[in-house]
Amino acid sequence: MTEVVHTPRVFSGIQPSGGLTLGNYLGAMKRFVDMQNEGIETIYCMVDLHAITVWQDPDKLRRATRELCAGYIASGLDPAKSILFNQSQVAEHTQLAWIFNCVARMGWMQRMTQFKDKAGKNAQNASLGLFGYPALMAADILVYHATHVPVGEDQKQHLELTRDIATKFNHDYGVEFFPITEPVIEGAATRVMSLRDGSKKMSKSDPSDMSRINMTDDADAIAKKIRKAKTDPEPLPSDVDGLEARPEARNLVNIYAALSETSVEQVMRDVGGKEFSAFKPMLAELAVEKMSPISGEMARLMQDETEIDRILAEGAGRARAIAAPILKKTYEIVGMVGA
């Protein structure tokens, strides 16, 4: 069978399930903007249907969805260049997800570490949606025949599952229909860690607000959190190897490299040997310079909800125009009458 070549198309999504962090920004959003500006077709989603796999207050969900859209735009996504929309407005995602529920195997899903982490000890009480979540994620991507997916390190396993689902579908139906999507996990900060504990991921769900920089934090809050970030007593090493077994130092250096768009090696050459008391103010200044304009712009955009809703509706229309024919073709392949 001849290999079908799919034109490059980028898809990614973030859950509107509360505040956005510096981890989301460096691991995902900033990369979304880079890919948009490379001139590739880019589709970015606010995955509200994923968010409700754990309980969400409806008013807060609406607000978080709009705030995420504001965050996308404030970070540099341009609704004229990228397609921006919330998942629930394009029903094709859930329609394809059902088909993928019938392709994915129980054993594959049971291996997903994010499910195990999120379900915790009481997995019997987790929603069926939380368990099936990665099949919906595969549908989000494949309903556009997306070829590249920028994400943080924590999503790697879900993207491998997406490839497994595409491969099994193509094999079972004897077609070369779905692309085998490439994860794009790049940059110095694919896994930003908590500012209080270098072994834990920076997360919006951490009970301590001091553990993270929120995209809505003002300059004072950003500077204070960096000043108080956990470190060790040694000065910074002069090369990357010296960061081994120093997770907090490594994290701050990674953040510095990602914000200043240089490599970790370069940062080590510039700041190696400095005490944290000298490095932290440099990092705080850089973080404030890069992040506080974004929080200011988010606040401004949030004042006009009608405009945000208009952008989402317009993006949904453009998304549907791509997804509908791909879903129709999938139904035909599967044997649905009337497709």
Ligand code: AMP
């Ligand atoms: P979520 O907030 O879980 O929906 O994640 C949205 C995107 O942000 C995904 O691509 C994640 O991999 C990325 N992300 C979330 N937290 C971090 C982090 N601490 N470091 C790097 N990337 C992250």
Ligand code: TRP
């Ligand atoms: N699972 C992703 C997360 O928790 C969010 C997500 C849903 C996603 N669908 C996606 C990311 C499709 C990339 C592509 O962060």
